[in-house]
Amino acid sequence: MNFEFASAQRIIFGSGQLSKLPTLIKGMGKRAAFVTGANAERIMPVFKILKENGANPAAFSIKGEPTIERIETLAQQARELECDFVVAFGGGSVIDAGKAIAALLTNTRDLMDYLEVIGENEPLSENPAPCIAIPTTAGTGAEVTQNAVLLSSKHNVKISMRHPKMVPTIALIDPQLTRSMSQEITASTGLDAFTQLLEAFVSIKANPLTDGLCREGIQKAAQALPRVYTKGNDLSARENMALASLFGGLALANAGLGAIHGFAGPIGGMFHAPHGLLCATLLPASFAINIQALEERAAESPALEKYQEVSRLITDSKNASLNDGLQWINDLSTQLRVPGLKEFGITKSDFPAIIEKAKKSSSMKGNPILLTDEELIQILTDSLHSPHRR
DSSP: OOOOOOOOSEEEESTTGGGGHHHHTTTSOSOEEEEEOSOHHHHHHHHHHHHHTTOOOEEEEOOSSOBHHHHHHHHHHHHHTTOOEEEEEESHHHHHHHHHHHHHHHOOSOGGGGBSSSSOOOOOSSOOOOEEEEESSSSSOGGGOSEEEEEETTTTEEEEEEOGGGSOSEEEEOGGGGTTOOHHHHHHHHHHHHHHHHHHHHSTTOOHHHHHHHHHHHHHHHHHHHHHHHOTTOHHHHHHHHHHHHHHHHHHHHHOOOHHHHHHHHHHHHHOOOHHHHHHHHHHHHHHHHHHHHHHHOTTOHHHHHHHHHHHHHHTOTTOOHHHHHHHHHHHHHHTTOOOGGGGTOOGGGHHHHHHHHTTSTGGGGSSSOOOHHHHHHHHHHTSSOGGGO
16 A cells, blocks of 8 residues: 655635635745735735735736636736746636646746646646735645646646645635635536545545545535535534645645546536536536446455445435436435536537547546546436536
8 A cells, every 4th residue: 555645735725715825925035926816806916915015926817717818918927027936816727827827937948848738737836926816716735736727728628737845835725714705606516526436436546635635525515515506604614614625735736536527627628618617517417327337347346335334425325226326416406506518519529539539638547437438428428418407
């Protein structure tokens, strides 16, 4: 039993913990690259904290998914402005952008040299600049992962810049920051967190440490997500979803993911669909097809028992069957009004290109069983229509 476990150097979690930011930035440098989303009202208080505490912030905004071109431009600007550390404040896309910029502040070769699949996948030669990641959503767990997902407009695919040194220096998680999320964002990010926990739990690279995180996270997400969707101001539920997101990030950084994320990257690049919604859309069919494939070709796989355990955790029933688990997932998808792939403009004619790209993704390699092309087609087919319209 051999495994390694990578994480942020420091994780600070709790409501109101944003107040520690002035102390945390001391000694990091003279100028912060402040990477944010586009919500000026939300950004300004943090910008003010940085400015009043000597960080001399230079603001860089990310609108939507971070593209390769945008990251190259911002990294160059940050170097020219002599930024020496990064504060990333926002959702998963913003934090991924911050991690990439932190890496490129000190590693100045062409970005393509460091990218998976479409690039050279070269390792970083220098430690990234210090980076503080402050999530405002509860979904991706990007504050503790070692990759940055970037969109290549040229190749119509989302790919990763990945290196163990890219894990942020400090993950500062304040669940109060997630209370302003809309119902739609709460649903998509929450189901993304749940999907990451599920896929890391059944991954062929799972280990006892990631399993413990996943068990706890799956249970918390199952209890909190339906509640926080209907009562967005419920701080206890927000805290549990922030924990589930954190645990999912820690687990996937060490155990990898599976078919859902293997599909989500290519589809997101081809159709510019939101990552969290894609994961939510693909979740029920992937759950069902993976179980079917394991029962048919790998009945002794420990992943099959893990799917059984997931069913018990999410239904809170010791006697839950695999079908009970699948029904719970379908019911939650219906409640949270998860769309079908068809709503992103995807048709069956797109399946061959999607599958070709998905099979090359790093996430697909963690799936508990190698799925056939027919099974991959079935997942996409069963995901075309939203649960409440099937």
